[in-house]
Amino acid sequence: MFKPRFSAHQIVFALLFAVSIVFSANLQTANSNPQLHHVPSADCGSCHTEIYKQWAGSMHGNSTALKDPIHGALYKSLMGSPTEEGVKSKKGKYPICLQCHAPNAARDGKTKLDAMPAYSEGVNCVACHTMKKYLGSRANSRLGSKAFEFSNSAIQGPAGSYSGSQQVKVPGSNGVEMVNPFPHEAxxxxxxxxxxxxxCxxxxxxxxxxxxxSTGPEVMQSGNTVTCQSCHMPLSNxxxxxxxxxxxxxxxxxxxxxxxxAVDGNRAVVNVKNTLAHNLxxxxxxxxxxVKLIAYNGSGKVIWSNFKKSAFKEDKKSVMMLFLVGKDGKPVPPPKATNIGKDTRLKPGESRDFVYNIPVKGVAKVRAELFYDLLPPPIKKKLAKKIPANLLKPALIAIAETNI
Ligand code: HEC
Ligand code: HEC
Ligand code: HEC
Ligand code: HEC
Ligand code: HEC
Structure with missing residues (x-):
């Protein structure tokens, strides 16, 4: 016959002991790491697994000079090493970049980003989920983490699923019930x-x-009232x-x-419409x-295109970009700009025709392509050896074709 090896008392004691370990473990994290903005995202990810994965692959999760090669190249040349303490701008100030690209480090006034995950992770869970109040960011002196008031006692959230400051019990990854150590506020x-x-x-x-x-002013001037979240954080699962x-x-x-x-005779009209609340x-x-426009003859051979190598050199009107210029009106990299040159980006809701008269005969097919590029040619050239090749490749966004 089955003989219990433990008495009921022993079992109750063992359970109480186990529970107290769980609680003291939580208290320990709370005590040894009292700052909420030092909590690494993996701690949140142990329960919020799906959100953690999405965030880890996002540019928020890769926003520091340690992880984003493009930002990293500029940060190192303008400010200095992301793995040293006491880095200053050329004017002797704390590097402003960190207010947005590494907000938890900025809150501590630190520049050594590999000092802890909460710094190297950049815009991580607690960077956003400790924000309590928006103070406004208009002035250059109140950017990123300086534009907010923070909570150091409770995780802040939208209060759809979890409101109040009660702690909830959830099944942990090992099947044992755990208590969420972080109180929440709505x-x-x-x-x-x-x-x-x-x-930011x-x-x-x-x-x-x-x-x-200027993404903020772009949305404001458009008179659009949809929130950023409605497009950038759609519901999934x-x-x-x-x-x-x-x-x-x-x-x-x-x-x-x-x-x-639309093609009529030798006249081709490419229409690009921006459906967004901000510039495109x-x-x-x-x-x-x-915009690239290509004409083919009956045997499929390219007989004309609006540019061969560089749209910037051969057909500037096909480029949509904010051109920043120096005193002499010539294009310069953003940190050196003294003026806004031409702004040829599509405004919110704008629909623009790019009109071409195809100057060759025997056209059988016309094809239009739309490319998006993270960087313009001069900056690509400068960074070519410092950043991975995939970041230098234009992405094909749209195609339209017409047979004549
Ligand atoms: C603490 C500052 C901060 C806050 C708050 C913030 N972001 Fe960002 N965001 C950044 C930084 C920094 C980057 C750029 C990272 C990089 O490319 O190195 C970025 C990048 C992005 C990108 C570009 C991704 C890409 O493919 O290049 C989008 C879109 C974005 N954020 C949307 C949002 C939305 C929507 C919100 C509000 C729900 C938000 N962000 C809140 C700092 C912030
Ligand atoms: C006010 C917040 C803020 C500050 C300050 C800031 N950035 Fe950014 N930065 C962003 C955001 C947001 C993005 C991404 C979205 C976008 O393109 O606007 C970004 C994107 C970038 C990118 C493009 C990254 C990529 O992957 O393509 C570079 C490079 C960059 N920043 C460099 C810097 C440098 C260098 C500094 C300091 C001199 C700096 N930023 C200061 C908010 C900021
Ligand atoms: C750039 C800022 C930002 C970052 C970084 C961020 N969040 Fe959020 N999070 C938000 C916003 C904004 C919402 C509310 C979205 C809404 O309701 O439209 C939200 C919502 C949530 C929710 C509630 C989801 C729901 O729909 O019920 C959870 C849970 C959450 N975040 C967890 C996390 C975790 C975990 C991380 C890190 C892995 C993280 N967040 C990183 C801004 C952020
Ligand atoms: C032990 C598990 C656990 C851990 C760890 C945890 N959470 Fe949660 N969190 C939950 C549960 C459970 C909910 C209730 C909603 C749900 O079921 O997803 C929740 C809800 C949320 C919400 C939504 C709140 C609202 O207002 O709707 C946010 C935001 C959030 N957590 C952020 C975080 C962040 C940031 C961390 C890390 C600092 C974290 N959580 C750590 C279990 C956890
Ligand atoms: C109507 C949907 C919609 C709304 C609303 C919207 N966005 Fe976007 N956003 C997009 C799409 C689509 C893209 C990709 C095309 C582009 O870069 O313009 C994008 C791109 C971006 C980028 C990427 C820029 C880069 O350099 O990679 C940032 C940053 C951004 N949005 C921020 C915001 C912010 C902040 C708000 C709110 C003030 C907002 N968006 C509102 C749809 C939207």
Whole structure:
């Protein structure tokens, strides 16, 4: 017959002991790491596995000079090493880049980003989920982490699924029930509002006072009231998607354009429509799009195109970009710009015709292509050896063809 090896008392004691270990483990993390903005994303990811994966593949999860090769190359040349303490700008100030690209380090005034995961992870879970109130980011002196008031006692969230400050029990990855060690507070007015994004995405001027990024004002001027989240954090599997795609993901860029081609005789009209609440392309001033038009003869051979190698040199009107210039009006990299040159990006809702008169005979097919590029040719040339080849390749966003 089955004989119990432990008495009921012993079992109760063992259970209490196990529970106390779970609780003391939680208390230990809380005590040895009292700062909420030092919690690594993996700690949140142990329960929020799907969101963790989405975030880890996003540019937020790769926003520091240690992980983003393009930002890294510029940061190193403008500021210095991301693995040293006490790095300063040429004017002797704390590197402003970190306010947005490594906000947890910025809150501590640190520059050695490999000192802890919460620094090297850049825009991580707690960088956003400790934000309590938006103070406004207009002035250049209040960017990124300086644009917010933070909570150091509770995780902030939208309060869709979890409100109040009670702790919840959830099944841990090993099947044992765990207690969420982080109390939560509801801030739906911040987390469901564009304000949460604008602290870092509103606009930024370079050291010479020239606005280099203006996603916030673009949306405001368009009079559009949809939130950033409605496009950038759609619901997937019942919760807000944290992949937060943009220019690094051609599939996202595709969602922003309608592309058409109409040919009448030798006249070809390519129409590009921006369906977004901000410019296309928006964001970093390097981003650019180019229309390519190709004419084929009956045997499928290319007999004409609007450019062969470089749209920038051969057909500038096909380029959509914010051109930043120096005193002499010539294009310069963003940190050196003293003026805005031409801004040929598509405004919110804008529909633009690119009109071509194809100057050859015997055209049997016309094909239009739309490309998106993270960087323009001069900067590509400069960074060619410092960044991976895939970041230098234009992405094909749309195609339209007509047989004559
Ligand atoms: C032990 C498991 C566990 C851990 C660890 C954990 N959470 Fe949660 N969290 C939950 C549960 C359970 C909910 C309730 C909603 C649900 O079922 O997904 C929740 C809800 C949330 C919400 C939504 C709150 C709202 O207002 O709707 C946010 C935001 C959140 N967690 C962020 C975090 C962050 C950031 C971390 C890391 C600092 C973290 N969580 C760590 C279990 C956990
Ligand atoms: C703490 C600052 C901060 C906040 C808050 C923030 N972002 Fe970002 N975001 C960044 C930084 C920095 C990058 C650039 C990372 C890089 O490319 O190195 C970025 C990149 C992006 C990108 C571009 C991805 C790509 O493919 O290049 C999108 C889209 C984006 N953020 C959307 C949002 C949205 C939507 C919100 C609000 C829900 C938001 N961000 C809140 C700092 C922030
Ligand atoms: C760039 C800022 C940002 C980062 C980084 C970020 N979140 Fe969020 N998170 C948000 C916003 C904004 C919402 C609310 C979205 C909404 O409701 O439309 C949200 C919602 C959530 C929710 C509630 C989801 C739902 O729909 O119920 C959870 C849970 C959560 N985040 C966990 C995390 C975890 C875990 C990480 C890190 C792996 C993380 N977040 C990183 C901004 C961020
Ligand atoms: C109507 C949908 C929609 C809304 C609303 C929207 N976006 Fe976008 N966003 C897109 C699409 C699609 C792209 C890709 C095309 C592009 O780069 O313009 C994009 C691109 C971006 C990028 C990438 C830029 C880069 O350099 O890679 C950033 C940053 C961004 N959006 C931020 C925001 C912010 C901040 C808001 C709110 C103020 C916002 N977006 C509102 C759809 C939207
Ligand atoms: C106000 C917040 C903010 C500050 C300050 C800031 N950035 Fe950014 N940066 C962003 C955001 C947001 C993006 C990505 C979305 C976009 O294109 O607007 C970005 C994108 C970039 C990119 C493009 C990265 C890529 O992967 O293509 C580079 C390079 C960059 N920043 C360099 C810098 C440098 C260098 C500094 C400091 C001199 C700096 N940034 C300061 C917010 C900021």
């Amino acid at each position: 801030r739906s007015n911040l987390f469901r509002s564009s304000d949460l994004c604008l602290g 995405h509103e606009s930024r001027k370079n050291g010479k006072g020239v606005p280099v990024c 019942g919760f807000a998607d944290h992949s937060m795609s943009g220019g690094h993901n051609p599939e996202m860029v595709k969602r922003g354009v309608i592309f058409n081609l 392309p928006t964001g970093a001033p390097f981003r650019n799009m180019v």
